[in-house]
Amino acid sequence: MNHKPILLVEDNPDDEILTIRALKQHNIVNEVVVARDGVEALDYLFGENRSESSPIKNEPALILLDIKLPKIDGIEVLKRIRAHEQTKLLRVVMLTSSNEQRDLIASYTLGVNSYVRKPVDFSEFVRAVKEIGSYWLLLNEAPPNRNGVTRDKTASRTKR
Amino acid sequence: MIVLDHFSRRFSIKEPSKTLRLSDHALAIGIGIAALYWLIETLLDALLFHEGTVLQRVLPPDFNEVWMRILIVSLILALSGTVQSNAKRRRAEKKMHESNAFFSGVLQIANDGIIMVGASQHILLFNKGAEEIFGYHDSEVIGRHLNLLLPERFVDGHPQHVSSFGTEDESSRYMANRRDDLFGRRKNGEEFPAEVSISKLVQDGETLFSAVIRDVTERKRHEDAIKNLNQSLEHRVKERTAELTASNAELEAFCYSVSHDLRSPLRGITGFSQALLADSASQLDQQGKEYLDRISKAGVRMGELIDELLTLSRVTRGEMHVEQVDLSAIAQSIAAELTRGDPEREVKWSITEGLAARGDTLLLQDVLQNLLGNAWKFTSKKAVASIEFGKTRHQDKSAYFIRDDGAGFDMDYTDKLFGPFQRLHGIREFPGNGIGLATVQRIIHRHGGEVWAEGAVGKGATFYFCI
Numbered sequence: 001m002n003h004k005p006i007l008l009v010e011d012n013p014d015d016e017i018l019t020i021r022a023l024k025q026h027n028i029v030n031e032v033v034v035a036r037d038g039v040e041a042l043d044y045l046f047g048e049n050r051s052e053s054s055p056i057k058n059e060p061a062l063i064l065l066d067i068k069l070p071k072i073d074g075i076e077v078l079k080r081i082r083a084h085e086q087t088k089l090l091r092v093v094m095l096t097s098s099n100e101q102r103d104l105i106a107s108y109t110l111g112v113n114s115y116v117r118k119p120v121d122f123s124e125f126v127r128a129v130k131e132i133g134s135y136w137l138l139l140n141e142a143p144p145n146r147n148g149v150t151r152d153k154t155a156s157r158t159k160r
Numbered sequence: 161m162i163v164l165d166h167f168s169r170r171f172s173i174k175e176p177s178k179t180l181r182l183s184d185h186a187l188a189i190g191i192g193i194a195a196l197y198w199l200i201e202t203l204l205d206a207l208l209f210h211e212g213t214v215l216q217r218v219l220p221p222d223f224n225e226v227w228m229r230i231l232i233v234s235l236i237l238a239l240s241g242t243v244q245s246n247a248k249r250r251r252a253e254k255k256m257h258e259s260n261a262f263f264s265g266v267l268q269i270a271n272d273g274i275i276m277v278g279a280s281q282h283i284l285l286f287n288k289g290a291e292e293i294f295g296y297h298d299s300e301v302i303g304r305h306l307n308l309l310l311p312e313r314f315v316d317g318h319p320q321h322v323s324s325f326g327t328e329d330e331s332s333r334y335m336a337n338r339r340d341d342l343f344g345r346r347k348n349g350e351e352f353p354a355e356v357s358i359s360k361l362v363q364d365g366e367t368l369f370s371a372v373i374r375d376v377t378e379r380k381r382h383e384d385a386i387k388n389l390n391q392s393l394e395h396r397v398k399e400r401t402a403e404l405t406a407s408n409a410e411l412e413a414f415c416y417s418v419s420h421d422l423r424s425p426l427r428g429i430t431g432f433s434q435a436l437l438a439d440s441a442s443q444l445d446q447q448g449k450e451y452l453d454r455i456s457k458a459g460v461r462m463g464e465l466i467d468e469l470l471t472l473s474r475v476t477r478g479e480m481h482v483e484q485v486d487l488s489a490i491a492q493s494i495a496a497e498l499t500r501g502d503p504e505r506e507v508k509w510s511i512t513e514g515l516a517a518r519g520d521t522l523l524l525q526d527v528l529q530n531l532l533g534n535a536w537k538f539t540s541k542k543a544v545a546s547i548e549f550g551k552t553r554h555q556d557k558s559a560y561f562i563r564d565d566g567a568g569f570d571m572d573y574t575d576k577l578f579g580p581f582q583r584l585h586g587i588r589e590f591p592g593n594g595i596g597l598a599t600v601q602r603i604i605h606r607h608g609g610e611v612w613a614e615g616a617v618g619k620g621a622t623f624y625f626c627i
Contacts, residue, residue: 014428021435068420097427098419101478120423120463122431122456 004061005031006137009041009077010095011069018122019064019095022129028137030061038072041065042080045087056086062136065112067096067103075106082111089143091136095129186247190240194233201229273373279366281306293375295347311345344373353380408477415473422466430459465581468595472580475602480520487515487560490528491549498536507539512550515560517627523603524627530596531562531623537590538621539566557610557626565620569613577613600625 006023010016020032035041042050047057063081067074074094081087093114094107107115116132119125205213215225267274273290277283282305286298294301294309301308307315344354355374360367433456437449444452488511495509517524532547539545548563569577569584576582580598600623604611607627615621 012424012428014431015424018427018431018435096420097423098416100416100419101474102416118423118427120426120430121460122427122434125427125431 003030004059005033006133007033007035007041007044007058007060007063009035009038009063009065009069009074011036011066015066015118018125019129022126023133025126026130026133028133030137033058033060037070038074038077041069041077042072045081046084050080056084059087060090061142062132063090063092064095064132065092067094067098067107075103075110078107078110078112091140091142093132093136095132186240186244187237188240190237193240194236197232197236198229270372273375274370275306275309275373276368276370277306278368281369283308284368285370290373293346293352293373294344300347309344311343311351314343344375352377411473412477415470415477418466419470423463426459426463426466430456430463433459464593468593469580472595472599472602475523475526475599476606480523480606482518482520485517485519485521485524487517487524487528488513488549490521490525491515491532494525494529494532495547498532505540506544507536508544508546510546510548510550515549515551517560519607519627520603523606527600527603527625528562530600534596534623535562535564535566535621537566537592538568538585539564540590542566552624554624555612557624559624559626561622561624563620563622568615568617568619568621570617571615574613578611 006028008016008019010019016034020034023030023032033044035044041063044058045056045060046054065074065077069077074096078092078094081090081092091113093116094103094112095116095118096103097118099117104115113136114132116128119128201214208214209217213225215223215228219225219228267287267289270287270289273293274285274287275283275290276285282303283301286296286301291297296308342354342356343351345351353376355376356371358369358371360369362368433452437444437452437456441449491511495511499505499507499509528549532549535547539547542565546565549561550563551558551560553559554561567585567590573584576584578597578601579594581594582598583592583594585592601611604625604627609625609627611623611625613621613623
């Protein structure tokens with residue numbers, strides 16, 4: 001079991017509560033860090049210095065990324081994650097309302113690990129979150145650890 | 161006609177024909193006669209008068225006989241020379257007359273204006289066509305400068321053009337390739353667009369220019385009308401394209417927003433009702449639990465409707481890839497799939513082989529999926545059903561059809577059949593969301609085709625489409 005935190009990038013407070021509730025229901029004990037827009041997500045990952053060569057600030061076990069977000073959208077966040085040497089292997093799952101073609105194409109083109117559309121039905125939603133959690137945190141073999149990662153959990157803005 | 165005199169004078173006349181004529185040889189005959197005279201006189205002198213000559217006897221004694229002979233021979237020769245030149249002149253005159261008549265005829269029947277000017281650009285010739293175009297009588301322009309016929313703004317440039325042409329080797333020039341800047345001026349001052357070709361002729365060392373002028377006002381008017389029409393058409397196409405692009409972009413943005421934003425609150429509604437059911441079940445009575453359940457289900461249903469609307473809009477939003485589509489093969493595979501889904505049912509499928517159409521494979525697949533799916537659904541209450549796919553002539557059109565012998569529909573409601581979310585059957589009777597036929601219609605319309613239906617309650621339905 002990977003005990004690093006889960007980064008949930010979600011601007012809708014209802015979805016935030018429901019996602020965390022669903023994760024807890026399935027005994028996923030990882031800390032959930034919430035970023036409410038793309039800028040917060042990038043701040044959490046990279047800190048102030050976003051240059052591609054500087055070391056990253058936090059390395060979550062999994063990123064659940066909404067697409068339609070204030071300031072910087074999920075697609076752009078994904079692009080920056082994939083562009084950085086130290087975050088390019090991070091597991092990123094799009095967890096979003098839309099199944100529009102262009103979102104799917106953009107996400108997969110940028111190398112997203114999974115694309116899950118949030119179901120309206122809560123029981124289905126709970127099942128989807130459970131499957132994401134168990135697959136990416138338990139079943140799937142994580143990419144090799146890198147050296148020199150700082151684990152500064154105090155920097156996370158929101159903890160639940 | 162003065163002009164013609166002027167004109168024809170400038171044309172060289174063909175060489176006289178080579179046919180032998182008396183007059184052509186008058187001089188030779190004259191020389192012959194002179195020689196004969198000399199011979200006869202010498203013979204007479206010898207035969208009749210052994211001493212002296214005929215002339216000595218005839219003429220007074222002080223008359224120089226040699227001069228007399230020269231005088232007689234000269235007279236003979238001069239006479240024959242005159243005869244010959246007179247004949248030549250008469251023939252030339254006749255020829256000239258014929259030539260005049262010929263050119264005069266050509267000029268008179270020419271619809272085009274023909275003008276001839278000399279090197280100084282003074283008008284020498286002005287035919288009937290030119291009179292009609294310019295509105296001048298020839299007597300008004302003969303001898304006047306060509307500038308009379310040109311708009312003021314060309315007066316400076318034109319003579320140069322003409323004289324430069326005069327020094328070039330070209331013998332003719334068609335000026336219509338510069339159609340847009342050639343204009344003439346009528347007597348009433350009106351300008352008109354003209355098409356002009358000029359040719360050069362050097363006669364007796366003098367350079368002459370003749371111009372054939374065509375008034376293209378009418379043609380230009382037609383051309384301009386066509387040009388304007390094309391421009392306004394192009395403009396309208398651009399406008400419409402811009403409108404379409406804008407409304408497509410709007411639709412795209414709208415759908416994107418619906419897809420992202422409209423479903424979120426629904427998830428809140430269903431999610432928290434179910435959370436409440438799970439967490440606080442003990443505090444709720446049976447009715448309260450049932451209401452929460454209904455809220456949650458209504459939310460889920462609304463989510464489905466939003467999804468269906470988005471699906472319907474995708475039918476018109478996506479790009480079409482037109483190719484040859486094997487409709488029969490698609491129908492076969494859909495029929496097989498439906499049968500696999502409910503193998504207990506007894507349905508007689510009758511699918512005509514080899515039906516094909518040009519269109520987007522995925523979209524046409526959607527059409528057949530919906531129509532055959534409907535046929536399958538609305539025959540579900542029959543012990544033995546039959547479903548047919550074929551091609552026929554209906555309402556004067558060649559159309560594909562899907563026919564079933566199922567529940568059918570009331571023709572009074574035909575116009576409602578293809579509206580989104582319109583249903584002619586209760587949800588409990590036949591499940592469905594009323595989006596299938598709306599999708600079919602959109603796809604067929606996108607292919608430039610038509611779709612219509614016939615049916616009767618309890619007697620089945622036939623859906624026709626042509627693309």
